[in-house]
Amino acid sequence: MTSHADWLRNPGSLFDIRGKVAVVTGASGSFGSLAAAVLAGAGARLVLTAGNGKALQETAAQCADLGAEVETVQRRPGTESDCDAIMDAAIARFGALDILVVGSGLNDPAPIVEQSLERFEKVMDGNVTSAWLLCRAFGQRVISRGTLAKVVLVSSARGKLGHPAGYSAYCASKAATDGLTRALGCEWGKHGITVNAIAPTVFRSPLTAWMFEDNEKANAVRAGFLSRVPLGRLGEPEDLAGPLLFLCSKASDFHTGHTVYADGGYTAG
Structure with a gap:
């Protein structure tokens, strides 16, 4: 008599994240608010963060309407104390940390000969340093608790390709995001934490x-x-929803250190 693994009777169960605790940063922005809504609709419990309080509450209300339990933290991940406070808020409210989606970031395009060091550092801090700090705070707590977890960073097609319109800071920051993804994918494999990135091109926002x-x-x-x-x-929002749910769920348990391009084939040519 043929025996089937339980998941073969319901392959969709591999994407089930109901009850998982997900921290989403940049929840007032285009990607962060979309990620929050997707995870809410999938049944996750959410900790949403952003600096813009009004927009943060709008995202939280949308997620609550989708049936999610939601905690908000009005902070940007700019310092160690900010990132610690975000993770501690998740543990205080829900007692767990399962998923981190780093949706915060920025761009400030300018020709390199006109861009100040301050503006360059602002982009690097917003896209790289903050992601590093969030991952460190998340990892410190997850590893000490001995639980499995998922991390999703946001890269871009510009991490692989250049751009003529003054993107020297942004392209460098997203290439660094890809490098951080690979490095942590290797470093945290032994802890059962997968680290991957989504790299979109233009999508509706x-x-x-x-x-x-x-x-x-x-x-x-x-x-x-x-x-x-x-x-x-x-791109449309739903083009990012599928890869996000995949990377946040058991379906991606054997995938780590990867940058997934959601770009209609833009970077393939």
């Missing part, structure tokens, strides 16, 4: 809404960009 409009400027910019995207369209 308040910041990019203009590229989806039907006017002369948007049409010209979009046509030029799509000429380099094999799937021939811009």
